[in-house]
Amino acid sequence: MLKHLSVRGKMIMMLTLITVSASLITYLVPRASYKPIIDIIIPRLSITHKVDNLVLQIQEEMTQSIISNETSSIGHIELYIAELETLKKEAAPFLEKVDEDAVVFQTLFNQAEQISQKSYAIITAHQQTIEMLEGMKPLSDDARDLFATHDVSITNLLQEGTTEEDIFDRKLLQQIFLTRQFIESFYAVRLETIEYIANSEDDAFEEREHELLKLDETLAELESIITANDSDFMLDTELIANFTQIRNRITAVSTNTVNTHKTTLGLLDELELLKFEFNKTSTIIQDKIEKSLGDGLKSLAITLLLIAIILPTSASTIGLIAVNKIIVRPLEQLSHSVQKFGKGDMSARVHIKSNDEISRLGNTFNQMAVQLQKNFSDATKRIDELQKTKDRLETANLELEQFAYVAAHDLKSPLRAIANLAEWLEEDIDDAALTDETRRYLQLLHARVHRMESLIDGLRTYSRIGRINSNAEIVHTEKIVRAAVHYLDTPEQFTLKIPPDMPVFNTYPKDLEQVFFQLISNAIKYNHRPTGQIEVTWKENDDFYLFTVSDNGPGIEPEYHNKVFSIFQTLETRDKVESVGLGLPLVKKLVEHHGGKVNMESAVGEGVTIHFSWPK
Amino acid sequence: MKNNTFSIMLVDDDEIDVMSVTRAFKKLNITNPLYVANNGVDALAMLRGESRPQISPRIILLDLNMPKMGGIEFLEQLRKDQTLHAITVVILTTSNEDRDRIQAYDLNVAGYIVKPVTPSNFVKAMATLNKYWTLSETPHD
Numbered sequence: 001m002l003k004h005l006s007v008r009g010k011m012i013m014m015l016t017l018i019t020v021s022a023s024l025i026t027y028l029v030p031r032a033s034y035k036p037i038i039d040i041i042i043p044r045l046s047i048t049h050k051v052d053n054l055v056l057q058i059q060e061e062m063t064q065s066i067i068s069n070e071t072s073s074i075g076h077i078e079l080y081i082a083e084l085e086t087l088k089k090e091a092a093p094f095l096e097k098v099d100e101d102a103v104v105f106q107t108l109f110n111q112a113e114q115i116s117q118k119s120y121a122i123i124t125a126h127q128q129t130i131e132m133l134e135g136m137k138p139l140s141d142d143a144r145d146l147f148a149t150h151d152v153s154i155t156n157l158l159q160e161g162t163t164e165e166d167i168f169d170r171k172l173l174q175q176i177f178l179t180r181q182f183i184e185s186f187y188a189v190r191l192e193t194i195e196y197i198a199n200s201e202d203d204a205f206e207e208r209e210h211e212l213l214k215l216d217e218t219l220a221e222l223e224s225i226i227t228a229n230d231s232d233f234m235l236d237t238e239l240i241a242n243f244t245q246i247r248n249r250i251t252a253v254s255t256n257t258v259n260t261h262k263t264t265l266g267l268l269d270e271l272e273l274l275k276f277e278f279n280k281t282s283t284i285i286q287d288k289i290e291k292s293l294g295d296g297l298k299s300l301a302i303t304l305l306l307i308a309i310i311l312p313t314s315a316s317t318i319g320l321i322a323v324n325k326i327i328v329r330p331l332e333q334l335s336h337s338v339q340k341f342g343k344g345d346m347s348a349r350v351h352i353k354s355n356d357e358i359s360r361l362g363n364t365f366n367q368m369a370v371q372l373q374k375n376f377s378d379a380t381k382r383i384d385e386l387q388k389t390k391d392r393l394e395t396a397n398l399e400l401e402q403f404a405y406v407a408a409h410d411l412k413s414p415l416r417a418i419a420n421l422a423e424w425l426e427e428d429i430d431d432a433a434l435t436d437e438t439r440r441y442l443q444l445l446h447a448r449v450h451r452m453e454s455l456i457d458g459l460r461t462y463s464r465i466g467r468i469n470s471n472a473e474i475v476h477t478e479k480i481v482r483a484a485v486h487y488l489d490t491p492e493q494f495t496l497k498i499p500p501d502m503p504v505f506n507t508y509p510k511d512l513e514q515v516f517f518q519l520i521s522n523a524i525k526y527n528h529r530p531t532g533q534i535e536v537t538w539k540e541n542d543d544f545y546l547f548t549v550s551d552n553g554p555g556i557e558p559e560y561h562n563k564v565f566s567i568f569q570t571l572e573t574r575d576k577v578e579s580v581g582l583g584l585p586l587v588k589k590l591v592e593h594h595g596g597k598v599n600m601e602s603a604v605g606e607g608v609t610i611h612f613s614w615p616k
Numbered sequence: 617m618k619n620n621t622f623s624i625m626l627v628d629d630d631e632i633d634v635m636s637v638t639r640a641f642k643k644l645n646i647t648n649p650l651y652v653a654n655n656g657v658d659a660l661a662m663l664r665g666e667s668r669p670q671i672s673p674r675i676i677l678l679d680l681n682m683p684k685m686g687g688i689e690f691l692e693q694l695r696k697d698q699t700l701h702a703i704t705v706v707i708l709t710t711s712n713e714d715r716d717r718i719q720a721y722d723l724n725v726a727g728y729i730v731k732p733v734t735p736s737n738f739v740k741a742m743a744t745l746n747k748y749w750t751l752s753e754t755p756h757d
Contacts, residue, residue, distance in 0.1 A: 412710050416731065417632040423735040424639065446734070 044105055047091045051112050052282050054084055059275070062119045065126065073123050081116045088113075104284050111278040118274065122267045125260045178222050182243060185215040186250055193254040196261065205258065212251055219247050337365065346373040404463040411456050419449040458582035465511075465589045475509045477516075477547075478502035481536050484517040490524055490534075497535040503545055505616060511590050512614060516549070518583040519610050523551035526608075543616060544596060550609040556602045564600065587612065623649040625673035627659045627690065628708070629682045636735060637677065637708075640742035656685025660693055663700055673703065675749055678725075680709040680716055688716070691723040704752070706745065726752075 058080050065073030088095075088109055095106055192208035195201070223240055333350055340348035349369060350362035422445045426434070478498060485496050516536075523534045533552045538545055556564060565588045566581075584600075587610070591598045596613035628634050634652055641650060651671050653659035659676075661667045676694075680687035687707065695701050706727040707720050717728050729745070732738045 413630055413633075416710070417630070420632055420636050420735050420738075424635075450734075 044091075044094050047087060047094065048105070048108060048282055050087055051084070051108060052278075054080055054087070055112050055115050055275070055278060058116050058119050062123055065123050074120070074127065077116070077120050077123055081120065084112055084116055104281055108278065108281045111274055111281060115274045115278060118267050118270060125263055125267075129257045129260050175222070175225060178218050178225070182215065182218040182222065182247075185211050185218055186246060189215060189250050189254050193257050196258060208254060208258070212254065215247050215250070219243055333362075337362075346376055400463055404460045412453065415449055415452055415456075419446060422446060422449075458586070461514075462582060462586055462589060465586070465593055470508050470510050472506050472508055474504060475507050475512060476502070476504050477512070477538070477545075480509070480513050480516050481520065484513070484520045485534070487517070488521055488524055490520075491530075491532070493530050494524065494527075494532040494534065497533065499537060502536070503538060503540070505545070507614065508594070511594065515587050515590050515612065515614075518587050519549040522583050523549060523553065523608070527551055527553040529553070540616070544613040545616060546611065546613050548609050548611050550607055552607045555604045555606045556600065556608055557604055558602075561600045561602065565598075584610075621648065622674040623651060623671060625651045625653065625659065625662070625671065625676045626708075627653045627656065627676060627682070627687070628679040629654045630679070633679065633731065636731075636738050637742070639735070640739045643739055644743050644746055646742070646746050655682040656687065656690030656693070658684075659690060660685075663694075663703075664697075675726075676703055676705045677708045678705050680707060680711050680720075688719050688723070691720065691725070695723055704749070 058077060061073050061076050061080070091105070091109065095102060095109070188211035189208055192204045192211055196204035196208060219240075222243060337348045337350045346369070349366050422442055426439075426442050481496070481498055481502070490496075520534060524532060529552060535548075535550045537548045537550075540546065564584045566585060588598050591612045591614065595615050598610065598612040600608060600610055602608040626634060626637055628637070638650065640646075641648075651662065651673065653662055658667075662669075662671055663673075664670075678687045678690065685693075687709065691705060694703065694705070704726045705724075706729060707716075707725050708729050708731060709716070710731050712730050720728055727745070727748070729741055732741055
């Protein structure tokens with residue numbers, strides 16, 4: 001098969017083999033070379049993606065929890081952790097696999113677990129902070145009560161008057177000031193703590209420390225006032241104890257909160273680090289997998305290339321008998337059938353029993369062959385029909401020519417006989433016996449006989465165009481025109497205007513002569529002036545000479561311009577001008593037979609110009 | 617002027633065509649004996665003496681379209697015939713076909729005349745023909 005193929009044929013063969021081989025991968029490539037891809041690499045890739053996704057969800061949940069103080073987040077994180085556990089169980093067979101990828105894979109899981117646990121811890125801590133801040137609420141209520149007491153005290157003081165005891169007033173105002181300060185500091189501590197937790201800003205942290213100190217200072221001042229106080233002083237030790245309790249709690253809560261938050265921040269940093277490591281691991285795994293896939297595909301490509309090279313050269317010597325059977329022979333059969341079909345054997349079909357790509361190719365070829373065979377037979381039928389039509393037309397043409405010939409002889413003989421007999425009658429009858437009327441009848445008889453002869457001659461000439469093939473030769477168009485003018489016995493008063501450079505070219509002289517003859521004949525015959533004028537002009541384009549023949553005759557009305565090209569159509573009654581209506585139809589048929597065109601330009605009183613083109 | 621008593625043979629199937637010839641002869645005072653055959657077969661029979669009288673014309677006026685044997689076929693037979701092949705033949709026909717002319721001249725005709733339609737023109741043609749054959753020298757007579 002391959003010996004008698006051209007180089008190009010071999011190349012096509014090679015390409016076909018590579019293509020076909022690619023689709024036959026499952027037959028030809030050792031399963032071992034792609035098994036790890038299916039068995040290990042792909043599951044690992046899939047699990048890595050799942051873990052990756054899970055870690056991402058945990059992160060989102062945690063962020064959401066810190067921003068919106070959602071208590072449900074802990075439950076969600078627990079669910080994610082459980083999911084990670086399930087994934088780990090699923091991944092167990094691929095984790096146990098002893099290869100370098102397994103270590104990375106294991107790391108991935110470890111990191112994911114750490115992340116989820118840290119996230120869990122952060123959320124838990126955050127929840128506690130929230131709870132503690134919640135715990136500060138009752139204290140605020142206490143403070144509000146305190147403010148109310150103060151208000152009462154101030155009102156009482158105002159009722160009792162301000163002028164009597166200045167010291168008392170001063171002390172009272174100091175008490176009020178300090179109490180307000182304490183409360184303000186308390187709120188400040190609370191505010192800064194919340195601020196710090198929300199924004200983790202160092203400024204807020206320092207402010208909080210500062211306010212805590214102020215709180216202590218205020219409290220100490222209040223204590224000193226109370227201890228130095230007289231018995232009627234309104235702030236008692238119980239109240240101071242209350243203040244102290246408040247101070248202790250706010251300090252504890254704030255510090256606790258801040259510490260927890262700091263832990264959270266630390267954890268978040270750690271988490272960030274872990275996430276970074278995790279992403280790295282994930283990337284490594286994906287790269288490794290992609291590389292493994294790439295290697296797998298490369299080994300496939302190499303195998304295929306080997307097949308492509310080995311097959312055409314020495315299938316048998318290398319011993320790829322199986323390959324030979326699976327690919328080469330069906331391809332040979334396919335190639336053989338295609339060649340047979342190409343050489344015109346429309347019945348050529350492929351018979352491949354197997355159920356693979358080659359047989360599918362074969363089936364496609366068979367379908368195509370059936371369709372082509374059908375189309376071909378349709379086309380053949382149509383060609384046969386056309387041939388029959390052509391034969392019929394040729395027969396009809398031949399019959400027409402035969403008819404013209406027969407018409408010329410058989411119609412003209414009786415015609416001539418009539419003419420002869422009429423004349424003999426005229427000769428033989430005594431002149432005395434002939435009246436003027438009978439003489440006129442005899443003249444008319446002759447005239448009609450003559451017209452019939454012209455009709456018959458014209459018909460024959462017309463039907464002959466295109467049947468008789470004369471030889472092309474060099475034609476001097478000026479000579480043709482002058483010969484026609486001469487032959488037509490043109491009246492002496494007529495003038496012919498013809499350019500001095502009329503073309504000389506190779507064409508069919510008889511046909512062109514006939515055209516000029518008919519046109520000049522018309523120009524003379526229908527001219528009503530004694531001093532007729534005939535003008536011939538010419539120009540040319542790439543393919544044609546464009547001639548015109550004009551006269552200064554009466555012209556033709558536009559509505560008759562098409563009519564005059566129809567056979568046996570005359571505009572004047574035949575008695576007036578002896579015409580059979582063949583001139584222009586003959587010109588039209590001759591010009592069109594040679595591939596040219598003819599048309600008329602005329603108006604009444606302006607003569608007639610006939611344009612016609614004649615091929616170079 | 618030469619002795620013009622040689623005989624002329626007309627081969628034509630059309631009675632009126634024959635009449636035109638005889639009338640033209642009469643009009644032109646052509647006195648040569650005129651024998652008429654209606655087709656090639658009859659003409660050959662007369663020339664070969666297969667029918668009475670046997671004739672030896674110097675000139676044959678031959679029509680082309682005739683029943684039984686047409687003019688061209690008759691000419692072919694004549695030119696093959698050892699004794700008759702040299703006879704002068706002038707075609708007198710209605711056929712204006714080039715094909716007929718070519719075939720006729722291939723068979724050595726002395727002239728090809730398309731029968732004029734009107735009797736006067738026919739007489740003119742006969743007159744010219746008469747002048748021609750009275751001037752022509754022939755091997756015998």
